[in-house]
Amino acid sequence: MDWIAGKHRPFPTHIQIQTTSACGAACQICPHPVESPNWPNGLMGDELFVHIVSQLQGRAIEYLCPYLMADPMSDRRIFDRVEALRQALPQTTLEMSTTGLYLVPKLADRLLESPISELRISSHGISAAEYATTMPGVDFAKAMPNIERFISAWSAHKPFKLSVVCLWGLWPADREREIEAFWKEKGVELSKWRVISRAEQVDLTIYGEAEADPTPYHEGKQAPPYLCRHHRDTQWLHILSDGRVTLCCMDYRHEEILGDVREASLEEIWNSEAFEQARARIRGDAPAGPNFLCDRCEYHVSRSVHEQRALEAAP
Numbered sequence: 618m619d620w621i622a623g624k625h626r627p628f629p630t631h632i633q634i635q636t637t638s639a640c641g642a643a644c645q646i647c648p649h650p651v652e653s654p655n656w657p658n659g660l661m662g663d664e665l666f667v668h669i670v671s672q673l674q675g676r677a678i679e680y681l682c683p684y685l686m687a688d689p690m691s692d693r694r695i696f697d698r699v700e701a702l703r704q705a706l707p708q709t710t711l712e713m714s715t716t717g718l719y720l721v722p723k724l725a726d727r728l729l730e731s732p733i734s735e736l737r738i739s740s741h742g743i744s745a746a747e748y749a750t751t752m753p754g755v756d757f758a759k760a761m762p763n764i765e766r767f768i769s770a771w772s773a774h775k776p777f778k779l780s781v782v783c784l785w786g787l788w789p790a791d792r793e794r795e796i797e798a799f800w801k802e803k804g805v806e807l808s809k810w811r812v813i814s815r816a817e818q819v820d821l822t823i824y825g826e827a828e829a830d831p832t833p834y835h836e837g838k839q840a841p842p843y844l845c846r847h848h849r850d851t852q853w854l855h856i857l858s859d860g861r862v863t864l865c866c867m868d869y870r871h872e873e874i875l876g877d878v879r880e881a882s883l884e885e886i887w888n889s890e891a892f893e894q895a896r897a898r899i900r901g902d903a904p905a906g907p908n909f910l911c912d913r914c915e916y917h918v919s920r921s922v923h924e925q926r927a928l929e930a931a932p
């Protein structure tokens with residue numbers, strides 16, 4: 618595979634488009650509520666959206682998220698935009714992720730009819746007290762009935778893949794088992810994502826002593842060569858709502874801007890010197906400079922650790 622050789626393909630296969638920078642959930646586990654008031658960008662204009670989609674049409678895009686560091690359901694035009702993406706990219710996996718805040722019946726019905734491939738519902742707990750600590754902008758008393766109603770309507774036809782995402786490592790193990798049983802009983806897949814500091818941008822100490830990370834990744838910064846364990850630099854392209862291209866979905870402070878769709882094509886940006894330099898800094902082949910985003914990120918690991926993990930996971 619290309620990423621093993623540290624090479625990137627001629628054009629990205631995975632895309633994130635920030636059609637809006639808004640989100641009302643105010644999660645404590647996410648840098649959005651602290652950083653987004655400083656952002657100069659808001660809703661993506663139609664002209665820019667069409668300009669981007671026209672460059673993706675005909676390309677072998679495997680996976681596309683019409684969101685980035687915000688919530689797609691806070692974009693009123695999201696359903697039209699998803700339709701446009703589906704027309705342009707009939708084979709691509711279109712994935713959306715949201716919370717119970719936005720799954721009110723009117724929006725839920727439209728979502729069920731939209732041509733997405735996958736929906737993830739973020740729910741970091743199953744009680745009002747847990748929501749108050751993790752997602753204080755989401756009213757549990759409304760959100761959980763929204764989610765339950767959605768799952769029930771989805772179950773009738775299962776028009777796309779559905780899962781609930783719950784961050785793992787926040788609660789004691791016995792509580793995590795209860796959370797697991799809760800979603801199993803509802804007949805929906807649960808994705809247990811290890812909580813991270815998002816490049817030292819969220820304070821996880823408020824959740825107390827974390828359970829030991831069972832993966833070898835915490836040993837990750839042993840020695841170069843390094844890689845981004847999610848291949849954000851070699852497979853993915855991340856476009857902000859004003860057209861700037863950022864290194865990845867951790868860049869809540871816009872530290873690593875690599876180009877601008879209003880000034881250059883996606884292909885030019887992807888193959889630019891700025892992008893190549895970022896890849897070299899990630900690999901450890903070029904000086905990273907002080908406080909480099911990836912150096913603060915849990916997903917930046919020694920290749921040896923990553924390969925060890927892959928070997929352990931092999932059947």
Ligand SMILES: C[S@@+](CC[C@H](N)C(=O)[O-])C[C@H]1O[C@@H](n2cnc3c(N)ncnc32)[C@H](O)[C@@H]1O
Nearest residue numbers: 646647686687688714715739782811812813815
């Ligand atoms: C940034 S959100 C954007 C989409 C949408 N607003 C949502 O929350 O589902 C994308 C994913 O990042 C996850 N996430 C947020 N903070 C995280 C953290 N500290 N560690 C791991 N994943 C996190 C969320 O749970 C969500 O599944």
Ligand code: SF4
Nearest residue numbers: 640642644647649687
């Ligand atoms: S994790 Fe998602 S829902 Fe929560 S604040 Fe961040 S973008 Fe919003």
Ligand code: SF4
Nearest residue numbers: 845849865911914917
């Ligand atoms: S290592 Fe972290 S910050 Fe760097 S590209 Fe990957 S996900 Fe982004």
